[in-house]
Amino acid sequence: MANIKSISELLNDYQNGYSLEQGFYKNPDIYKREIKNIFHKNWILAGHTSQIPELGDIFLMDVANESLIITRTKKGEVKALINVCRHRGSHVCLERKGNAKAFTCPYHAWSYDLEGKLIAARYMQDDFDKTENGLHQAHVELAGNLIFISLAKEPLSLSEMQNDLKDVFEQFGFNNMKLAQQKTYPIKANWKLAVENYQECYHCAPSHKDFAKIHAMALNPAIFAKKKQDFLKKSKSHIRTSPSSFYFDLANEGQEGFQYDRNPLINDMRSGSAGGKPVAPLLGHMPEYENAASEFMVGPVTFFLIYDDHMLGYRFLPTSLDECVCDLFWFVRDDAVEGKDYDLETLTWLWHVTILDDEKIILNNKKGVDSDFYGPGKFSTMESMEQHFLTWYLSAIK
Ligand code: FES
Ligand SMILES: [Fe+2]
Numbered sequence: 001m002a003n004i005k006s007i008s009e010l011l012n013d014y015q016n017g018y019s020l021e022q023g024f025y026k027n028p029d030i031y032k033r034e035i036k037n038i039f040h041k042n043w044i045l046a047g048h049t050s051q052i053p054e055l056g057d058i059f060l061m062d063v064a065n066e067s068l069i070i071t072r073t074k075k076g077e078v079k080a081l082i083n084v085c086r087h088r089g090s091h092v093c094l095e096r097k098g099n100a101k102a103f104t105c106p107y108h109a110w111s112y113d114l115e116g117k118l119i120a121a122r123y124m125q126d127d128f129d130k131t132e133n134g135l136h137q138a139h140v141e142l143a144g145n146l147i148f149i150s151l152a153k154e155p156l157s158l159s160e161m162q163n164d165l166k167d168v169f170e171q172f173g174f175n176n177m178k179l180a181q182q183k184t185y186p187i188k189a190n191w192k193l194a195v196e197n198y199q200e201c202y203h204c205a206p207s208h209k210d211f212a213k214i215h216a217m218a219l220n221p222a223i224f225a226k227k228k229q230d231f232l233k234k235s236k237s238h239i240r241t242s243p244s245s246f247y248f249d250l251a252n253e254g255q256e257g258f259q260y261d262r263n264p265l266i267n268d269m270r271s272g273s274a275g276g277k278p279v280a281p282l283l284g285h286m287p288e289y290e291n292a293a294s295e296f297m298v299g300p301v302t303f304f305l306i307y308d309d310h311m312l313g314y315r316f317l318p319t320s321l322d323e324c325v326c327d328l329f330w331f332v333r334d335d336a337v338e339g340k341d342y343d344l345e346t347l348t349w350l351w352h353v354t355i356l357d358d359e360k361i362i363l364n365n366k367k368g369v370d371s372d373f374y375g376p377g378k379f380s381t382m383e384s385m386e387q388h389f390l391t392w393y394l395s396a397i398k
Contacts, residue, residue, distance in 0.1 A: 007033060007397065014394060017387065018376035025190040025369055031321040033397045034191075035064050038300060039151070041396075043158060043256045045302040045315045046070050046080065046140075046147040050178035050334065051097075056114060059097040063151065064318050068138055069093045069103065070147060073114045080138040080149045081116040092135070103135075144174025146313075148298065161258040161298055164244050168260060168294065171239045172306055173284030178334040180280075180310075181348055184327050185355050189366035191324035192393070194316045195301060197362050199389050202382035207361050211354050214269045214276050215293070221382055231264035231292065238286050239294060247297065247385070248392035257392070260296040267291070271307045272350045280309040280332040280342040300392070310342075312351050326355060 005013070005023045007030055013021065024030055046061050052072040060083065061068045067083035069092070081103075085092045090107040093100070102119065103112045111120040116135035121128065139150040141158050143165070148158065169175070187194055197203065204211055204218035212218035216227045232241055243261040251257035269276025270289040278289065286308055294306040303314040313329035330348050338344060368374055379387055 011394060011398065014390075015376060016391075017379055019196075019379070020192070020390065021376050022369055022374055025192065025366075026321070028321055030397065031318070034318070037396050038393075039064050039318065041150070041152045041156070043141070043148045043150045043156065043299040043302070044317070045298070045313060045329075046149045047182070048147060048177070048179045048329070048331065049078065049142065049145045052078065054099060056099045056101060057097075058093065058095075058100050060093065060095075061149070062317070062319075063149075066151065067091055068149060069135075070149075071100070071114050075115075078140050078142065078147055079115060080140045080147075081112070082136040082138065084136065085110060086118065086133040086135065087121070143298070144169035145177065146174070148302075156256040157254055158256050158298070160246065160252060160255045164246075165258070165260060165296065167240050168296065171284050171286075172294070172311070173333065176334045177283070177311065177331040178336075179329055180332045180336075180338065180342065181330045181344055182327060183348070183352070184325050185359060186319070186323065186325050187359050187362055188323050189362045190322060191301075191316055191318040193362050193365050193369070194324050194326060194358070196386050196389060197358055197365070198303060198314065198316070199386040200383040202380050203361060208354055208357050210274075210350060211357075214265055214272060214350070216264045216266050219266075227264050237262065237290055237292065239290065239292075248300065248388040249395065250388065251392075256299050258296065258298045260294065262292055262294040265291045265293060271309050272305065272312065273346060274349055278309050279347045281336050282309050283311070283333055300389070300396075310347060326358075328352075328355060 004027060010023045044063060047059060047070060051059055052070065055072055055074055058069055058071045061070055069081040069083050071079050071081060073079055083091050083093055085105040087108055087110050090105055092103045092105045092112060094106060109122055110118060112135050113119050116137055118130040118133045121130060139155045141148050143162060201217045216224050239262060241262045245259055246252060246257055247259035248257050265276060268291060270291060271277065271279050273279045289308050295304065297303045301316045305312045311331040315327045316324055318324045328351055332342055336342055
């Protein structure tokens with residue numbers, strides 16, 4: 001880059017209705033600011049309680065440079081311990097998942113219990129206070145058995161989301177789901193290109209031929225609007241159809257942003273799968289397929305798409321200025337049996353091919369954004385959510 005603009009110059013020069021200029025994706029100061037103001041502040045999906053059913057079960061989660069131990073304590077609570085030894089900073093837990101009685105640091109063998117309390121520190125001075133040297137912790141909140149974490153000192157409140165979506169959690173039986181599969185897809189591009197791509201379906205028809213056969217939102221906007229109107233008119237849905245829009249810049253002061261909506265699938269498509277065929281037992285108390293799917297998001301990088309028989313979670317996290325990962329989570333009813341009630345390959349096929357499509361278009365996008373000839377381009381009407389994301393993002397990094 002010939003000319004590296006400062007953060008304030010980039011912010012001042014942004015023009016509403018246009019994509020971001022190159023500096024937002026290339027400036028290391030911007031990246032540092034994003035980590036501090038977004039990834040160490042907003043709520044992020046860590047996983048689901050079905051991943052740690054037994055006392056002492058753990059799994060690791062990485063948020064940029066940070067490593068967190070998500071653990072089920074002896075009291076049965078879920079905690080998120082910061083995986084940094086209070087002695088000289090080594091990672092304490094190296095196993096990605098498993099079951100632990102305690103965490104013993106591999107460096108000098110200080111030991112911490114499942115709550116993060118320091119329980120043993122070899123040959124330390126008599127006046128060394130173990131109670132002052134427990135592992136640091138992130139905030140944890142469960143929402144329908146989904147585990148969310150926040151690294152903020154004082155986190156945003158999730159209370160409005162919890163109250164508003166109570167009926168949705170109940171209708172889809174969120175407390176009776178289990179994680180069937182999680183897959184990590186590394187993407188060699190700045191995290192914002194991945195999240196921005198997720199915010200719009202302008203690209204769905206040209207870039208996702210499989211997705212576009214199932215989801216009405218990939219259609220021409222006027223046809224989609226008519227289909228949605230018809231769906232709302234005739235639908236005696238067992239699932240809430242009224243939307244909630246507290247998305248990004250629309251979030252109330254002090255509250256984490258969230259959004260909910262329910263949209264029709266195309267014609268007789270019943271699920272997000274090859275040919276729209278059912279792929280698992282119906283969720284919650286649903287008596288039948290409704291040829292629709294619900295979506296909700298919590299915080300800036302966690303998104304869900306709920307079909308009538310399974311739920312997909314999407315999470316984007318940066319790993320460096322130029323790289324990010326997308327984690328996909330597939331959830332089914334907790335009593336569904338793999339091999340009998342669902343087949344993992346059939347269940348995961350649509351979104352596996354869809355994220356691979358997305359990876360391709362994000363990488364092509366990155367190559368162009370890196371060019372000296374790139375400049376901000378005008379958004380279409382189908383990219384209004386991307387504008388909400390950018391409006392929020394610009395205020396978040398101020
Ligand atoms: S760094 Fe963990 S015991 Fe020394
Ligand atoms: Fe996409």
